[in-house]
Amino acid sequence: MLGLAGRRSALTRSKYLATALPARAALGAQHSYINSQDFHSTPAQADSRPTWMPMRVKTPWVDALTQARESQDSGEQKTSAKTIERDLSPKKMSDSYYSAILPLAQDKWLLDSYLNSSGHIRLGSLLMDLDALAGIVAYRHTGDGVSTVTAACDRITIENPLMEICDLELSGQCTYSTGRSSMEISLQVTKARPEGEEAKPEDVLITCAFTMVSLDPATKTPVPVAPLIVETEEEKRLFQKGEENHQAKKALRTRSLLEKAPDAEESNLIHSMWTKEMSYLKSKTPRPQNLTFMSDTVLKSAMIMQPQYRNRHNFMIFGGFLLKQTFELAFCCAASFAHARPNFVALDPSTFENPVPVGSVLYLRATVAYTEPAQREGDSTKYTKVQVRVDSKVRDVEHGTKKSTGMFNYTFLVEGDVQVMPKGYGEFMLWADARRRALSAAEIDPAHNALRGMQDSVTE
Numbered sequence: 001m002l003g004l005a006g007r008r009s010a011l012t013r014s015k016y017l018a019t020a021l022p023a024r025a026a027l028g029a030q031h032s033y034i035n036s037q038d039f040h041s042t043p044a045q046a047d048s049r050p051t052w053m054p055m056r057v058k059t060p061w062v063d064a065l066t067q068a069r070e071s072q073d074s075g076e077q078k079t080s081a082k083t084i085e086r087d088l089s090p091k092k093m094s095d096s097y098y099s100a101i102l103p104l105a106q107d108k109w110l111l112d113s114y115l116n117s118s119g120h121i122r123l124g125s126l127l128m129d130l131d132a133l134a135g136i137v138a139y140r141h142t143g144d145g146v147s148t149v150t151a152a153c154d155r156i157t158i159e160n161p162l163m164e165i166c167d168l169e170l171s172g173q174c175t176y177s178t179g180r181s182s183m184e185i186s187l188q189v190t191k192a193r194p195e196g197e198e199a200k201p202e203d204v205l206i207t208c209a210f211t212m213v214s215l216d217p218a219t220k221t222p223v224p225v226a227p228l229i230v231e232t233e234e235e236k237r238l239f240q241k242g243e244e245n246h247q248a249k250k251a252l253r254t255r256s257l258l259e260k261a262p263d264a265e266e267s268n269l270i271h272s273m274w275t276k277e278m279s280y281l282k283s284k285t286p287r288p289q290n291l292t293f294m295s296d297t298v299l300k301s302a303m304i305m306q307p308q309y310r311n312r313h314n315f316m317i318f319g320g321f322l323l324k325q326t327f328e329l330a331f332c333c334a335a336s337f338a339h340a341r342p343n344f345v346a347l348d349p350s351t352f353e354n355p356v357p358v359g360s361v362l363y364l365r366a367t368v369a370y371t372e373p374a375q376r377e378g379d380s381t382k383y384t385k386v387q388v389r390v391d392s393k394v395r396d397v398e399h400g401t402k403k404s405t406g407m408f409n410y411t412f413l414v415e416g417d418v419q420v421m422p423k424g425y426g427e428f429m430l431w432a433d434a435r436r437r438a439l440s441a442a443e444i445d446p447a448h449n450a451l452r453g454m455q456d457s458v459t460e
Helices: 002-010 013-030 061-073 108-112 123-142 233-254 264-283 319-338 424-444
Strands: 098-102 147-158 168-176 182-191 204-215 291-293 299-304 343-347 361-374 383-395 402-415 419-421
Touching (some): 098 123, 123 147, 123 319, 147 233, 264 424, 319 383, 319 402, 361 424
Parallel strands (some): 291 419
Antiparallel strands (some): 098 168, 343 402
16 A cells, blocks of 8 residues: 555556555445545536545544654643633524435445445445434534534434435434534435435435534533524424434433333233243243244454544544444344344434543444344234344453443344243343333334335345
8 A cells, every 4th residue: 555655646547546446445344435526527526415425534543643642752731721612602403414425326336335245235334424424414513623422323213125226315414402512413314316306205215313422622521512593394393303312312211120120011021931931941842943042142242443443533433333343243143043134123222331442342242132023014924023232342452441332222123933032130131121122112113013114125
C-alpha cells in the first residue's frame, strides 16, 4: 500500500481507476466509506443526494497515536475549564435531515462488500452504515462543539423483504430532543427513487432509531443539546413516537428480572417446563428430537479491537462495528440451533453500557434464550421465532479489568419446529426475560406476530 501511495501522483486518472480502485474496493468490508463520485461517472450524479457515506474518522491512526504520545510526554492534560461555544437555540427536524445513496446496482466493487455467499444483502454491513448515519445526523443537530456517542440502538425492524439488487437510500433526522443531553435519531433504508419522489410503503426496507448522547469533549460529562421545534402533523407524530420510546425504555428497566421477580404466570410456566423435564428423567423416555438444552446453544467469540474499527474520537471502537459483530454471531447461533438459515425479524432496544477501547479484547457470548411457534400469512409451513441474546464484555489485553459493554437481543424466524429448554435457575431467568421482551415487542407492533411475508432476503 505504501508503494501504491508513493506512485499515485504519477498515475493518470484512468490508470488509477484500473489499479487502485479494485484494491480499495476489496477493503470495502472494512468500511472505508469511499466517495463513489470521486471515481465514477454514473447516472446517479444527476441526483444531488451524495452517493457516499462520509469518512467515519478524520485523523489517520498514526497521527492520532503520535499526538497522544506527544501530549503524554509533555504532561499536557485536558482541562474542564475550556469552554466551547454551543448553539442551543431550538432547531427544526429538517435541519438535521441527511440522506445518501448506496449505489449497489451501479458499483459491483462496492456491492462486493455488501453481499453474502448466497448473493443476499448482509444486514451486518448495513447496520454499520446506519450507525455511521446516526452520527452524521446527530452532529448536524448539535454542531461540532460536542462529542456524540451511541448510547442505545432502539428496535431495528425489517419492514419489507429486499428481493433484488438495487440502489439503496439511507436517510434520517433527529426526531426527539427536549434539551437534555440525549436525542433520538430515526433512520430508514429504502429502495432509491428519483430525487423528489417519496418512497412508497413497499419501498421501505428497514426502520430503526438510535439514541445518541452528547458529551463535553474535555470532561466526558453529558451536556444539553438544542430542543426541537415541532411544526407539522407528521413531525408531531414522530416527536410523540420518540417520547413513547423514551418512556418504554424506562418501563423496560422496571420490568427487568433484576427489579421484578417472575409473576404467577411465569412461575407456572417455569414449573411446567421443569416438571416435564423431570418426567423425562424418571421415565427414561427420550426427549423430543426438536428440544435442545439452552447450554448447548451457546456460541462464543473473542477478538482484539484494531484501530481500523475506531470512531471519530480515535481511541474507542465504532458502535456500528459492535452491532455487526453481535448480529453475525447471533445469526450463527440461530443457524446452528435450528439447522436452518435464519431470517432476521428485529433487534430489541439495546444499550451500549461502556465504550470499547482500541487495543482491548472483546468477548461475545450468544445464547438461544427463547423460542415460540410462529405463522406466516398464507403459509401452512411450521416456523419458529428464535430470540438470541448476545452478551458482550471487554477486557484489556493483560486481562486486568473486565466490563460489560452491552446486551443485544436479536429475533429470527426459522423454518421448522424447534424448542429451547433451560436448565437451572439462571437459564430459567434468561428464558423469562426473553419471553417478556417478546410480549413487549408484540404489544408495540402486533403485525410482527404474523411475520408478514419474510423471505430469505436480508440475512447475515
